[in-house]
Amino acid sequence: MSEPVRLQKFLAQCGIASRRKAEGLILSGRVSVNSKTETNLGVKIDPENDSIRFDGKIVKPEKDHIYVLLNKPTGYVTSLSDPQGRPIVTSLVKDIPERLFPVGRLDLDTEGALILTNDGDFAQKVQHPSHETNKTYEALVSGHPGKAKLNLLEQGILLEGQETAPASIKLLKRLRGQSLVQITIHEGRKRQVRKMFDFIGNPVIRLKRIAYGRLFLKNLPSGKYKLLNHKDLKKIFL
Known part of the structure; x- marks a missing residue:
């Protein structure tokens, strides 16, 4: 008998x-153990002898880990399926035989850098607040936010009862009635960048994530991806 592991870790x-x-998948009733739906997060399973299914299909540990950097276009959902029938990001990497999932999320109307992998432990590390993984965005915003407003965002503001962590902000360009701003944060709160600029009265017109840590999109075309090596992965956590 193999060493028992928690069901969520096995998945x-x-x-x-x-x-x-x-x-969340367990709680939603999409996972079964030995043909019985399991919704208990504390349950442990025997990887060698128990039959684990997700959405009715048997799952087994991945032998080879794959890491992909995708330049997500707008209009794609960052999930494995969508009840509304909208296109999903995994359809952009369907030529990769391994089953990949997105690390974190990008809103439907946000484009740019998105990592996909089949390595659950790696995904946990990227997303866990304790690692403070930096994510850098370019935001085209309405109007011309002054230095005082940008300093306010850098220091942290109160959003929905919780203060944002310090951010790094750089004004890249002033346009007619708009500004291009670069912002780096390590939090992953829902629509955080958009809400931050809403707070100072300069709503986001277009938002693009350009980097995880020092791993930049560079010239990767929209809708395309590249496989990441260990040198690339180290850049994420610098």
Whole structure:
């Protein structure tokens, strides 16, 4: 008998999702153990002898880990499926035989850098607040936010009862009635960048994530991806 492991950890090892997202899959009744739906997050399974299914299909640990940097276009959903029938990001990497899932999310109307992988432990590390993984965006915003407003965002503001962590902000260009701003944050709160600029009265017109840590999109075309090596992965956590 093999060493028992928590069900959510096993799903992460199988490339289904990060451990945190796997918990949501379990709670939603999409996972079964030995043909019985399991919604208990504390349950442990025997990887060698128990039969684990996700959405009715048997899952097994991935032997080879794949890491991909995708330049996500707008209009794509960062999930494995969409009940509304909108296009999903995994359709852009369908020529890769391994089952990949997105690390974190980008809103439907946000484009840019998105990592996909089948390594649940890696995904957990990228997303966990303790690692403070920097994510850099270019935001085209309405109007011309002054230095005082940008300093306010850098220091942190109160959003929905919780203060944002310090950010790094650089004004890149002033245009007619608009400004191009670069912002780096390490939090992953829903629509955070958009809400931050809404707070100072300069709503986002277009938003693009350009980097994780020092891993930049550079000239990667929209809708295309590149496979990442270990040197690339180290750049994420610098």
